Amino acid sequence: MEVAEQRSKVVEAYIQAFEDRNAEAVMALYADEATVEDPYGTEPIKGRDAIYAFYQKAMDLNARLSLDGPVRVAGDIAAFPFTVRVTVDGKRQQLEVIDTFRFDRQGKIIEMRAFWGPLNSQEI
Amino acid sequence: MEVAEQRSKVVEAYIQAFEDRNAEAVMALYADEATVEDPYGTEPIKGRDAIYAFYQKAMDLNARLSLDGPVRVAGDIAAFPFTVRVTVDGKRQQLEVIDTFRFDRQGKIIEMRAFWGPLNSQEI
Numbered sequence: 001m002e003v004a005e006q007r008s009k010v011v012e013a014y015i016q017a018f019e020d021r022n023a024e025a026v027m028a029l030y031a032d033e034a035t036v037e038d039p040y041g042t043e044p045i046k047g048r049d050a051i052y053a054f055y056q057k058a059m060d061l062n063a064r065l066s067l068d069g070p071v072r073v074a075g076d077i078a079a080f081p082f083t084v085r086v087t088v089d090g091k092r093q094q095l096e097v098i099d100t101f102r103f104d105r106q107g108k109i110i111e112m113r114a115f116w117g118p119l120n121s122q123e124i
Numbered sequence: 125m126e127v128a129e130q131r132s133k134v135v136e137a138y139i140q141a142f143e144d145r146n147a148e149a150v151m152a153l154y155a156d157e158a159t160v161e162d163p164y165g166t167e168p169i170k171g172r173d174a175i176y177a178f179y180q181k182a183m184d185l186n187a188r189l190s191l192d193g194p195v196r197v198a199g200d201i202a203a204f205p206f207t208v209r210v211t212v213d214g215k216r217q218q219l220e221v222i223d224t225f226r227f228d229r230q231g232k233i234i235e236m237r238a239f240w241g242p243l244n245s246q247e248i
Contacts, residue, residue, distance in 0.1 A: 004243045039198040040198040040199045041200065041201075068192075068205070069192055069205050072239040072241065073241040074164040074240055075165020075166075077164055077165075079222040079224075079239040080222075081192070081193050096193060096194050096196065098196045098204075098205065098222060100203075100239075115197075116196050116198055117128045117197040118126070119128045119129065119197060120194060
């Protein structure tokens with residue numbers, strides 16, 4: 001399987017693990033030295049424990065992810081557009097995001113960045 | 125106008141300039157020291173003359189761009205999904221891309237990166 005396909009499959013596995021609310025399955029995709037910057041421009045989260053806690057929290061909120069287009073793979077990065085839907089305090093909200101995953105040589109995610117801002121959130 | 129809105133408008137102006145086949149209007153959005161890395165992972169194009177030539181060539185091919193979702197603005201970056209449609213040697217092709225624009229303090233694009241790979245191109 002070529003590299004672009006492998007990286008697309010990691011993104012699919014990520015979305016599925018989220019759908020299954022399986023934070024361990026998400027962590028299996030990450031390198032030990034990974035960072036998560038969500039949104040981009042804020043202080044990155046570093047290390048497995050902190051990243052696990054980040055995903056567990058999102059899953060506890062019952063956040064749902066859906067891909068909004070194909071995964072784009074270039075160089076060591078996969079980029080993909082998706083929507084997060086979540087209910088907070090009884091209000092349904094959606095957030096439109098683009099994530100980039102940078103991969104290490106073992107095919108693990110070494111850097112995740114999420115691109116979203118104030119214009120990308122709305123009540124639904 | 126807040127920063128996220130300003131940056132979204134730069135992306136809209138970029139798409140429109142492309143639609144108008146106006147390479148000068150594209151260049152007006154770029155900083156003098158800008159780089160263009162298309163696709164990400166290849167040697168970046170540097171400097172106004174080289175970037176202008178890059179866009180002029182794409183416009184000569186009559187490439188058409190259409191946004192496939194909202195512009196995501198985070199920190200100093202705008203990210204957006206789009207499709208390029210172009211006819212080469214009588215064959216209609218489409219390429220699904222995510223671009224990131226990094227902005228300098230003057231609101232000009234200082235770094236463009238295009239994310240696409242072999243899985244993102246198809247005949248239509």
